[in-house]
Structure formats: C-alpha cells, structure tokens
Amino acid sequence: MIEQLLKYQDVDAGLRKIEIALSGSEARKKAVSAKKYLESVDETVNGLDVKAAELAHIYEKLQQESKVLADQREEFIGALEHAEDENALNYLAKKADELYNKVKTLTQETARVSEAMQAVYKEYAGIRNNIKNAQAQYAENGKIYNELKASKQDERTAIETELKGLEKNVEPSLMERYKAKRALKIFPILYEVRENVCGACNMELPKSVLAQLKNGEVIECDQCGRLLYLKK
Numbered sequence: 001m002i003e004q005l006l007k008y009q010d011v012d013a014g015l016r017k018i019e020i021a022l023s024g025s026e027a028r029k030k031a032v033s034a035k036k037y038l039e040s041v042d043e044t045v046n047g048l049d050v051k052a053a054e055l056a057h058i059y060e061k062l063q064q065e066s067k068v069l070a071d072q073r074e075e076f077i078g079a080l081e082h083a084e085d086e087n088a089l090n091y092l093a094k095k096a097d098e099l100y101n102k103v104k105t106l107t108q109e110t111a112r113v114s115e116a117m118q119a120v121y122k123e124y125a126g127i128r129n130n131i132k133n134a135q136a137q138y139a140e141n142g143k144i145y146n147e148l149k150a151s152k153q154d155e156r157t158a159i160e161t162e163l164k165g166l167e168k169n170v171e172p173s174l175m176e177r178y179k180a181k182r183a184l185k186i187f188p189i190l191y192e193v194r195e196n197v198c199g200a201c202n203m204e205l206p207k208s209v210l211a212q213l214k215n216g217e218v219i220e221c222d223q224c225g226r227l228l229y230l231k232k
C-alpha cells in the first residue's frame with residue numbers, strides 16, 4: 001500500500017521541480033518585487049502630499065505676514081517724509097528699521113520653506129520615475145514568467161495525468177493526508193523510518209509511535225510534519 005504512494009511521490013517530484021523552477025525564477029522574483037513597490041508607493045505619495053500641503057500653507061502664511069509688515073514699513077517711511085521734530089523722526093526711522101529686519105527674517109524663512117518645497121517636488125519626480133521603471137519591470141518580467149510557465153505546461157499536464165492514474169491505487173485517506181502536506185509545499189512528504197528516527201529530521205521516535213509504525217500505520221513526525229512509514 002505504501003509502495004503505491006511512494007510511486008506517486010516519485011512522479012510528483014517532477015511536478016515539484018517545475019513548481020520550484022517557476023517560483024524561484026528570476027523573472028518571477030523581479031515581477032513580485034516590482035508589484036510590491038507599486039502596491040506600497042501610494043503610501044509614500046500620500047505622505048508627500050501631506051508634506052507638500054503643509055509647506056504650501058506655511059509658505060502662504062509667511063508671504064502674507066511679509067506683505068503686512070512691508071505695508072506697515074511703507075507707512076512709516078511715508079510718515080517720515082512729513083515728520084518735523086527730531087524725536088518723531090528718530091522714532092519713525094527706528095520703527096522702519098525694525099520692520100525692515102523683520103521682513104528680512106521672514107524672507108529668509110520663506111526661502112527655506114521654498115527650498116523644502118523644491119525638495120518635495122524632486123521627490124515626486126523621483127517617485128514618478130520609479131513607478132515608471134517598476135511598471136516596465138513588472139510588465140517585462142511578467143511576460144517572461146508567463147512564457148516560462150507556458151513552456152512547462154505540456155510536461156506538467158503529462159505528470160498530472162500520470163498522477164491521476166497512480167492516485168487510484170493509493171488508499172484515499174492516506175492520499176488526503178499526503179495532499180494536505182503537499183498544499184503546504186512540504187516535499188518530499190513520505191519518509192522511511194530508519195533506526196528508530198525520522199528519515200527527514202532525525203528525531204528519535206517514541207516507543208508508542210514505533211509500535212504503531214510496526215503495525216503498518218503511517219505516522220506524522222511531531223518535529224518536521226513529514227509522514228513516516230516503516231519498511232516491512
């Protein structure tokens with residue numbers, strides 16, 4: 001009975017080989033990494049949007065403040081022209097000077113904000129470029145992967161047909177256990193017990209398990225999850 005499943009597993013190894021060739025292919029890796037980037041980039045763009053909006057708001061506020069101060073200064077300068085006594089002149093000149101310095105500081109701050117905005121725009125441009133590259137990488141490698149997949153299709157179909165034939169000889173409940181492991185991408189699944197240890201991970205098996213094995217049962221290894229049998 002176990003021989004039938006071993007035969008099945010031998011043929012199934014061919015299928016596993018194809019699966020590994022596909023999933024481990026350079027084309028798939030590149031396509032997957034491009035896709036991951038494209039999926040994550042929205043978050044980056046949203047972050048930049050927030051930053052850009054904040055900076056634009058600060059910039060506008062600084063511009064308004066500068067304008068108010070510049071207007072005030074104009075008023076003092078206008079008043080200066082009509083001032084007559086020295087005290088008033090000194091006072092107005094001092095005020096105009098103060099305002100001039102404040103406007104200067106604001107202008108410097110505005111320049112800094114403007115620089116930060118430029119940096120954000122540059123980042124936007126970089127992201128746009130990355131998106132374009134990732135899209136190209138995804139399309140190109142997706143195509144290569146699909147071609148690779150298609151090139152293996154005949155071989156795959158042949159193996160699957162053979163497996164269907166072999167499956168009929170395997171006890172259904174055992175087949176089910178095998179397939180459950182197979183779905184988890186565990187392979188090989190079936191191992192022989194040699195000298196009381198698991199053939200896959202070398203864990204020593206308890207006496208009770210060995211008794212079951214001697215009884216012809218197929219046991220799952222506690223450690224590696226493989227299915228174990230004892231050769232009669």
Ligand SMILES: [Zn+2]
Pocket residue numbers: 198199200201202203221222223224225226
């Ligand atoms: Zn094991």
